[in-house]
Amino acid sequence: MRLLSLPSPGLLAKTLLFVLLFGCLGQVMAVKVALDPDNWGHPEGENCVSCHEKASPGLAQQWHDSAHKVAGVNCMDCHQAEQSDADAIEHEGQIIATIVSPKDCGRCHEQEFKEQAGSVHAEAYAIIEDRIPALAQNMTGSAMQAAGCDQCHGSLVKVRGDGTLDPATWPNSGIGRINPDGSKGSCSSCHGRHAFSKAQAREPSACVRCHSGPDSPDKEVFEASKHGMLYAAQREQMNLHADTWVAGQDYTAAPTCTTCHMGAAGKIPTTHDVGLRNAWNLNQPVSYQQYLVLFEDGSKLELPATEKAPKRGTELEKADGTMAKVKAVITPDRRRKVISLVCLECHGKGFTEAFMTQFDNVVELYNSKFGEPAEAIMAVLYERGLLTPLPFDEPLEFTYWELWHDEGARARHGASMMSANHAWWEGMYLVGRNFYSRFIPQARAVAGDQAAEIIDPVLASTGQHEWLGEPQQANPILGWMPPPAPDVDADAAAAGNEEVSQ
């Protein structure tokens, strides 16, 4: 069996990827923490609890109810800091930090820390950092960065010179938060503090704070899907509090977000790299399938599969601009296979593959009919100076943005997770309406007398907009049909009859 599609598939890389993607079931259940219990149970922790039971009884009670408490992990075990830490403060005689970063959690939860590092979640701030000024500063105001963008993507937490955390960047539990210790991410984004309940993180609601709304309506898509329907009806059978939570083994009632994107299923181990199983990028003007490049320093990078896969051992520029050596490349096919293995816990192979074909067809339709032409037209308008380089100072830019970022993303997400409503009415229907009734007319207006030269060839090249050239083709959908063409023989016969009857 061919397990990998590596450009130079060495045995070592094969083994590595095998372990990464298909680690044995034992691994699924066993790995909890890497640190020896001698390292926790800080003696000062009791004092924290005693006072915080009164000062902030809510969070103290959450901790009392937590598995951390049962294991003897107290406040100081997570919040202790070194004097030299940028955000260290003195509190009741102890040196602590308010922010518990993934690096701090990773002292014990080493595997989860490594998995989430470099994931699309951990990079969520870095990915949009250069786009923030356009929307959050120019179009609205910087107040919106803290209240909007950063809430999900994470903030670049700033420790002020007086040791306090800048309120423009804190509080924040966005998933790509850049922490004062340099680590990226926020475990508490999904794992509500201070209970850190397994069941809570397995619920779809753990994802809803960010994966909802017009541009990534995953909450709405899930709820409207058969998966969501079954989850809502059979939630009591989800075994959410179980120690291990392997789909097909510990629960079968329904999948949640976690199940498919992170969860253990059959021989697939759980992962905290939530984008690992995504073959497509669905949140771009044009979707592309993507490689996952693993670097030797533990970081990761997603690359369009339209380009040649980088070779193992080559130096590549990472998202943050630094260089690193490629350790392995996971192809889109491989990623698709992994997520399909989750499906197989409940569905047949043919069913699964056919569903994926339906999904891929929607993405390809969106790309070829709307995404690619719109992108190409915009590029020419910018190149010829018909649009200014400044985003959102021209109505067409909003139209284009919503075409792919909102409506186009909804259509693709809807198809990926089986909400007919989001794939169609909230998605591709709006893409089509926008494209034909707003985008193309506005683009023609912007292009002026160059419209025919710029726009028509792009539309023609897709071979999918020819229906516009047949305006006489009728259809009853709008309630009107042209009167039937007069039947000459029948008329003549009728006239004859009239004559006879007279």
Next chain:
Amino acid sequence: MIKLEAPHFITRHVLFALVAGGIGGVVFMFFLLEFDHYTSSNEFCTTCHSMTYADDSYQASPHYNSPSGVRASCGDCHVSEGIIMATYDHAIGTKDLIKQLFGPDYDDPVVNLLHLPEAAFAARDWFRARDSATCKRCHTLEAIQGVRANTAAIHQEETGGKTCVDCHYNLVHRHVPSEQTFKRESWNAMVEGEFGLEPGAAVRLLSSE
């Protein structure tokens, strides 16, 4: 009839000296009382321009503006109670006057802010060494109720071995980190940012003193 006779060494001169000394002593005591009182007042403290920066943050704090109308003056917190200790504190405090006159230009807001952390650390040490005595002029641990139900319980049950200032610092004046976690470079960068100075300006200012 008992006749009181002054001892022979009580001459007129001695008597005069005693009376004058007594009156002088009383006058001096009154002077000290008035002196300590005056030199503990906000008006006196802020005659130095450098102290107006501390005054700004103080005026924004509940120690200046409390709903009950109780207002703590500079001296209420920073000068000990009783004529002996108050005088002692003022005598020691003259070193600040000397520094004001002959030291760095504390009137300059940049210089002032650059030196604020050391001043804060010294003040905290001062409170700690006196077991927060001046806090206790107004605040009685047993009587603290607070606005939340548990505030009283915290002060009854969680304060063993602690003095007020151990928990309550950065109350009135501008926020300064604890001495343990203070980072000079970060503080300097903050000052430079606040006053629009180029990086490194703070170090140059401090080293030129």
